[in-house]
Amino acid sequence: MTTTQPPLSILQKDGKTAKDKDPNLPADQLKRLYETMVAARILDERGLALQRQGRIGFYLQALGQEASHVGSASTLQDSDWFFPAYRQPGIPILRGVPFDDIVNEWYGNDGDTSKGRQMPVHYSFRQANFVSVSSPIGTQISQAAGAGMAARIRGDDTVFMSYFGDGGTSSNDFHAGLNFAAVFKAPVVFVCENNQWAISVPATNQTKSESMAIKAQAYGMPGIRVDGNDVLAVHRVCKEAVERARKGEGPTLVETVTYRIASHSSSDDAARYRDADEFEAWKQRDPIQRFQRYLQRKKLWNEAYEAEIQERYKQAINDAIKRAEARPRPPLDSLFEDVYLNLTPQLRAQREELLSLEGPESAELGEFPL
């Protein structure tokens, strides 16, 4: 267990790899990782821009954390499941979720897979085994443990990956989830994306433990620290953890050490509470640039390729946005669907009450401040 040692790195700043550490992944896999990270960043740029233009209500970026979630998620099979948080936009992209589905969610329109029930970036993609994101921090952690227990009971060899931040380690569900997973040997990889901040609270005030990974010892499971801006290192560590899980050897806690380059969300201004030097230092460690230099050395990257993928994703996302904007809100009576499988008599009556109202609907309401 490398819980308190410096996190494992493979990629150096110049794109070389630490001695003997190059995993030599196949070219198409390397390009898939790269393109997914690039696409995630473009998506994030467009998302924030739309929010700034007042076209969507809220946005939350994963800027600087692309290697952390793309590197880890890419170690799963399609039949494996995610219990994600809200800062892993690369996962649906990796799983081939159409940009329309992603963007429709931002607009909460009638094409939204979750029917306009949640704020932007709280996705649900059943086809991708990407379980509905919820706002309360940490709740997905014990759920992942439970899903893992269920798979064991059924004899399935599904592996589950759950994401949360440094702040999430303080949640009730972190404690319960890791404990249950260890006691019941659930096939789960817990990925703690330690981006150093929980809104305005630095990780050093979140806990006095030597690392997040060391917390694994409280549950008797392996805990591993890895450079979260190094997609190859993340990939390697998670691959091993996934294999262990699939072999029935139980859960692992992986801490990806990274940094939240963006403000917490479109409602936040990190400049109010964050040191510019720290921020600048981390900007130098950009995970996409680092990986790009590696690919360039491998002759898998050049400027033309970059231009091509930039154009491809921008086009695809912009087209999706155009289509999303043209769609209406979900229909009025969808308000009463999905509370239960079937409408109760009470809900039926309440629906009638709403449908029978005359006169104009109230105007749009306020702004979201967080």
Next chain:
Amino acid sequence: MTTTQPPLSILQKDGKTAKDKDPNLPADQLKRLYETMVAARILDERGLALQRQGRIGFYLQALGQEASHVGSASTLQDSDWFFPAYRQPGIPILRGVPFDDIVNEWYGNDGDTSKGRQMPVHYSFRQANFVSVSSPIGTQISQAAGAGMAARIRGDDTVFMSYFGDGGTSSNDFHAGLNFAAVFKAPVVFVCENNQWAISVPATNQTKSESMAIKAQAYGMPGIRVDGNDVLAVHRVCKEAVERARKGEGPTLVETVTYRIASHSSSDDAARYRDADEFEAWKQRDPIQRFQRYLQRKKLWNEAYEAEIQERYKQAINDAIKRAEARPRPPLDSLFEDVYLNLTPQLRAQREELLSLEGPESAELGEFPL
């Protein structure tokens, strides 16, 4: 930190001490420890007997765990505070709480300091800084952290000791309480009495961590394992932890490794789920007998002394029981007191409603099954 090493012991089976480890406490202090442990055991015997005779509704013993709580609690000053669980009967005795106060609580009579509001052994002794015991497991842990934070804010040098079991380490409040205590350097000693069982669940199924003490690493605080049936070892470890806390060096987690000799409570029958061998082995390590042999070597114990203290405590407890049985229930309108400092209009009306009822009160209700 001795988190996973064998727990620290001082007292050997024969009453000798491990080389150079005898703390050579003053004779009166040794006797006070011993007498408190003996008194606690007598109290527990009487408590269970009364329950079996149907004279009180419920009881819960600390049999075999006397060294753990008496050894630890005795390291505090009178101005220090306890956030206890329900298995530390020696603490009120140590603090000089009259047996009447203890026994009145069992009866929930009009002499009960908590006015008959709680089941037996859920004491509240303000004079002893012994905070009201609640049933929900673990809640006292984060409260102790908060009280410690408050003392720091006020500049008081109070130290706080919080008790909980092996089961309690799985609670939300364990996680939150230890984390907050470490982050805010609260002067708290967390005593985990690992008696190997949480009702019918063995500690080995409670968590897969190597020990309870190692969980301290998740919070960046010292975690220490100690032989919980060795009053001198417990005393020494806790004394150091208390000193650290008082000096402003923050909290400690102490794991006292002990055994629940009794069934969980008067409603439980441990024979249904517990191995007789394990139980017999632990009976051999009785903390009172071990300490007795030590005292005997020191010429501080003989049979006459034993007879005297046995008699003294039995008498005192029996007298208290006699007095408690003669007391009536708390008055009817006490039902509405202490919800708030003052009665609300609603409560005043509800009290009137109850007082105005005619006819006989309903008969006594059922039995408590747990």
Next chain:
Amino acid sequence: MATMTLIEAVTDAMRTEMRNDDRVVVFGEDVGKKGGVFLATQGLQEEFGEQRCFDTPLSECGIIGTAVGMAVYGIRPIAEIQFLDFIYPAFDQIVSEAAKMRYRSGGEYTCPLVIRSPYGGGIRGGHYHSQSSEAYFCHTPGLKVVIPSTPADAKGLLISSIRDEDPVMFLEPKRIYRSVKGEVPEGEHVVPLGKGRVVREGSDVTVVAYGSMVSICEQAAEKAAEQGRSVEIIDPRSLVPLDEDLILESVRKTGRCVVVFEAPRTCSFGSEIAAIVAEKAIEHLEGPVVRVGGFDTPFPYSLEHLYMPDVRRVLKGIEKTFQW
């Protein structure tokens, strides 16, 4: 048909469904070898093995958090919470997750699970082993809330709850776990959720009661009959969804309504019944709608028998509806 206690009927329902559907698993604190502190799960681990009936660490948060994950993944968890008083560490998972999973995901993910828990007073359990907090769950859209008052209903409603596609709070009146006995059909026996039961017909006043209060109200109705009052008793059986029509029909017939429950009064299920009646049947009322409940205090120990509604208090409540 066999004669069973209410708790035996609960066990029987779980056994039946575990035989029927191998996705059904049962877990919680002490439910395995010990068979639960009330012995509701006795024999299940023996019959179905440790994979399908198992003990958990002491964490309600973990019990329900993992149950939600299991349900989302596709098995059918029955989670036992040892006493309803101890459910609060799991409250977030219940109200924020289980209750909202279907809605927030637009129906993509669902959460069919059953949370079984003994609730209510009358066993000298004091402050923390006696509470009736059904109202918290009734106030949470997305949850169903079911409370049986007879062994046959316990079995039939629990089987329906296990088969339900949504999360169900199945609250068991522990006071009558063993004191109420009755005939229970063997094997398959289903009582649908959302259908109330007329416990006793009457014409002067409607009493709505559930759980352990039903038999108290039956006793009160006997006494009231002696005084010439004809009492109709309705047990809604599932509080959510509620058989409003059954209650309203009865109140329209009798013109009077009393609700009897153990919980504190403010924002209780008793308040809900009163509100429904005041909104939908007020023109038929010939007296005030009366709530006979616990008081707005925490649950006591020594004075439990005064806290809980008894025959005396039910009778007084009934009388009140005749004094306009």
Next chain:
Amino acid sequence: MATMTLIEAVTDAMRTEMRNDDRVVVFGEDVGKKGGVFLATQGLQEEFGEQRCFDTPLSECGIIGTAVGMAVYGIRPIAEIQFLDFIYPAFDQIVSEAAKMRYRSGGEYTCPLVIRSPYGGGIRGGHYHSQSSEAYFCHTPGLKVVIPSTPADAKGLLISSIRDEDPVMFLEPKRIYRSVKGEVPEGEHVVPLGKGRVVREGSDVTVVAYGSMVSICEQAAEKAAEQGRSVEIIDPRSLVPLDEDLILESVRKTGRCVVVFEAPRTCSFGSEIAAIVAEKAIEHLEGPVVRVGGFDTPFPYSLEHLYMPDVRRVLKGIEKTFQW
């Protein structure tokens, strides 16, 4: 007097009491340097230092658990919960500990603390940043529940809450944090808990409303006046303890009652008002008691404006009370 927004009045109250009483401390997630996500604690850390206004780890359980310990020990914690939707990890500490400390210890230990939290919809916060769960707390004996609707009340009620000897849930209608402005007395300003406010006098129908619903009801009352209906609006301000007399007096006068609130309907505070009226003023009623609330669904995002009661729905509710 200064003109302030509601949130400025909240800050002002804390500042005033922190100056007054050095036992008062403020903490929660992001309340320090950032000044809170809504900026309610802005300036407090600067003025009072990191000992008295500080950030916590991300654990509501820890925030309230430590607050209970602080209050028991003798200081006066004000704990901010970032959104009321996120309070549930702390639910156990609130309902099992804070609410019951005085009672269960026979008055030996008390728990005077304030839990401040923004609640309610209207800011496009969707599912998890909009809920109104006051009923859970109203149903919990031992807690007081306070909701202001004007800046002056926000200050005066918050100061009373901080000085109160019992735990107070102080719920702030975030939708009107900045949209409502008003005169607020400087320095010491106390509005007692348990006293409602007549927002507008009227003779035909009583509307009970609190928080952000008050101004909606005022708009509706204007419209109703145009149609010849004279509406009396009552803001209870503290839901527990409740100024029942003020409401009952009004209903006895008008003979009609509507309650307006944002929460789901079942077992809501609206149900409670209806139940009180149905129990104590039924002989004065000339129409049904009508609840205009949220629906019994989780809170939506895109259709928020339909979920929340608006002028249209309040007017319709008022009309209903005239149709017997």
